[in-house]
Amino acid sequence: MSEFFQTFLNPGVMAESSGLLLRGLWVTVQACLIVIPGGLFFGAGLALAQTLAPAWGARSLSWGVDLIRAFPPLVLLVLIVHGLPFLRIEPPPLLGVGIALTINTSTYYGEILRAGILSIEPTQWEAARSTGLGTAATLRHVILPQGVRNVLPDLAGNTLEAVKLTSLASVVALPDLLRMARVAQGVHFNPSPLILAAVLYLALLWPLVRLIRRMGGRAVLPA
Amino acid sequence: MRIFFDPEVLAAAWPGIRSGIGVTLGLALTSIAAGVALGLLLATVRALIRGAPLRPVGGLIAAYADVFRAMPPLVLLVVLYFAAPFAGIELSGFMAAFVALGLVLGASAEEIFWAGITSVNRGQWEAALSTGLSRGEAFRRVVLPQAVRLTIPPLTNRAIATGKNTALASVVAVPEVLNQAASVQAQTASPAPLLLAAGVYVALFLPLVRIGRWLETRFHIR
Numbered sequence: 001m002s003e004f005f006q007t008f009l010n011p012g013v014m015a016e017s018s019g020l021l022l023r024g025l026w027v028t029v030q031a032c033l034i035v036i037p038g039g040l041f042f043g044a045g046l047a048l049a050q051t052l053a054p055a056w057g058a059r060s061l062s063w064g065v066d067l068i069r070a071f072p073p074l075v076l077l078v079l080i081v082h083g084l085p086f087l088r089i090e091p092p093p094l095l096g097v098g099i100a101l102t103i104n105t106s107t108y109y110g111e112i113l114r115a116g117i118l119s120i121e122p123t124q125w126e127a128a129r130s131t132g133l134g135t136a137a138t139l140r141h142v143i144l145p146q147g148v149r150n151v152l153p154d155l156a157g158n159t160l161e162a163v164k165l166t167s168l169a170s171v172v173a174l175p176d177l178l179r180m181a182r183v184a185q186g187v188h189f190n191p192s193p194l195i196l197a198a199v200l201y202l203a204l205l206w207p208l209v210r211l212i213r214r215m216g217g218r219a220v221l222p223a
Numbered sequence: 224m225r226i227f228f229d230p231e232v233l234a235a236a237w238p239g240i241r242s243g244i245g246v247t248l249g250l251a252l253t254s255i256a257a258g259v260a261l262g263l264l265l266a267t268v269r270a271l272i273r274g275a276p277l278r279p280v281g282g283l284i285a286a287y288a289d290v291f292r293a294m295p296p297l298v299l300l301v302v303l304y305f306a307a308p309f310a311g312i313e314l315s316g317f318m319a320a321f322v323a324l325g326l327v328l329g330a331s332a333e334e335i336f337w338a339g340i341t342s343v344n345r346g347q348w349e350a351a352l353s354t355g356l357s358r359g360e361a362f363r364r365v366v367l368p369q370a371v372r373l374t375i376p377p378l379t380n381r382a383i384a385t386g387k388n389t390a391l392a393s394v395v396a397v398p399e400v401l402n403q404a405a406s407v408q409a410q411t412a413s414p415a416p417l418l419l420a421a422g423v424y425v426a427l428f429l430p431l432v433r434i435g436r437w438l439e440t441r442f443h444i445r
Contacts, residue, residue: 004310007309007310008306008309008310062436066429066432066433066436067425067429069428069432070424070425070427070428070429070431070432071387071421071424071425071428072387072388072389072390072391072401072424072428073387074390074391074393074401075390075401075417075420075421075424078401078405078417079414079417079418079421082408082414082417083414083417083418086226086227086414160292160293163295164294164295164296165295167295167297167298168297168391170297171297171394178295178297178298178301181301182301182305185305185306190309191302191305191306191309194301194302194305194306195302195306197298198294198298198299198302201293201294201295201298202290202293202294205293205294206289206290206293208293209289209292209293210289213289
């Protein structure tokens with residue numbers, strides 16, 4: 001048993017690699033701070049565009065969304081981070097990762113927000129318009145506040161997915177938590193940093209999972 | 224623009240990518256089958272256990288679902304592939320990916336089946352038991368068929384997500400589509416193989432994503 005601890009939970013190795021891991025955690029947090037607000041922003045744009053566009057416009061948007069979803073997120077990430085330089089566009093690594101993951105996650109936020117908008121009865125629209133509110137004011141004051149509340153568990157669920165998604169950044173050499181754990185593992189030839197990183201992800205995300213459960217959310221997120 | 228669709232590079236990349244499609248499909252189908260089976264098994268156990276000594280089992284199953292919902296699949300895969308050997312567990316890249324994807328899907332599937340089972344009215348249980356069916360029979364013949372109908376759209380979506388996540392296996396050197404494309408890309412310093420791989424993924428998954436969307440509207444969940 002003590003051998004097991006020395007291998008997988010080695011206190012010395014963990015202490016020595018904690019600096020690296022913390023730096024990695026900070027990069028992961030930065031990636032989240034790009035991807036989550038970015039995804040919400042563009043997702044909201046998508047949802048509004050699909051709500052307000054004529055039928056053919058909404059249909060083409062839904063095909064566009066599905067086209068993006070057909071890419072595994074890692075493929076989209078590798079394509080953008082390794083493909084853009086061939087177009088002579090070389091964003092800093094964090095931004096490249098941010099762009100790719102924002103594109104992916106905004107399609108999910110978009111669909112969730114659209115479902116929220118659709119969950120509001122048409123009579124609400126009619127009542128709001130009959131009081132003299134315009135389309136924008138109706139959306140802002142009547143539809144969105146109710147619609148967003150209806151899909152809060154799903155929004156939280158997708159935020160969980162977005163945070164998990166940032167671990168992909170390690171594949172394109174962004175020094176995030178997972179990447180730093182691999183580096184530390186290589187330096188010490190000991191898996192303790194990996195275990196520590198996994199525990200950190202759990203510590204970060206377990207409370208969110210519990211919160212989603214309390215909100216009544218489930219794993220019904222689209223693919 | 225030519226560099227993105229260099230015919231020579233594409234021709235060189237195609238055989239590897241074609242064999243990668245087989246690996247991608249093989250990994251996807253086995254992990255989906257294992258994950259759904261695991262989820263159904265756990266949800267069934269959770270629904271059927273009764274009595275004090277077994278009580279904690281339900282809590283353990285719920286905890287498993289929570290942990291593997293909180294864990295990024297890539298982190299799990301990396302731990303299985305790079306840390307497990309230190310415990311004398313040597314998994315091939317394919318096996319590590321199969322186990323990781325299966326465990327992650329198993330957690331979602333358990334949650335989806337459990338939600339379906341608990342959404343069936345208690346009266347259905349009582350009516351079934353009152354006709355003389357045993358608990359197991361009532362579950363299998365009355366409750367589960369009604370529950371499964373609700374689970375089809377979310378389960379389809381999680382299965383598609385698992386299929387897409389097979390691309391993660393490229394990280395542990397499984398020669399699936401992305402891995403094959405990346406290795407030709409490294410040799411030729413051309414983005415063409417990646418674009419070809421992207422095209423393959425779209426051809427594989429766009430129809431499935433459309434079907435998933437259709438199922439969601441058809442069964443009118445939400």
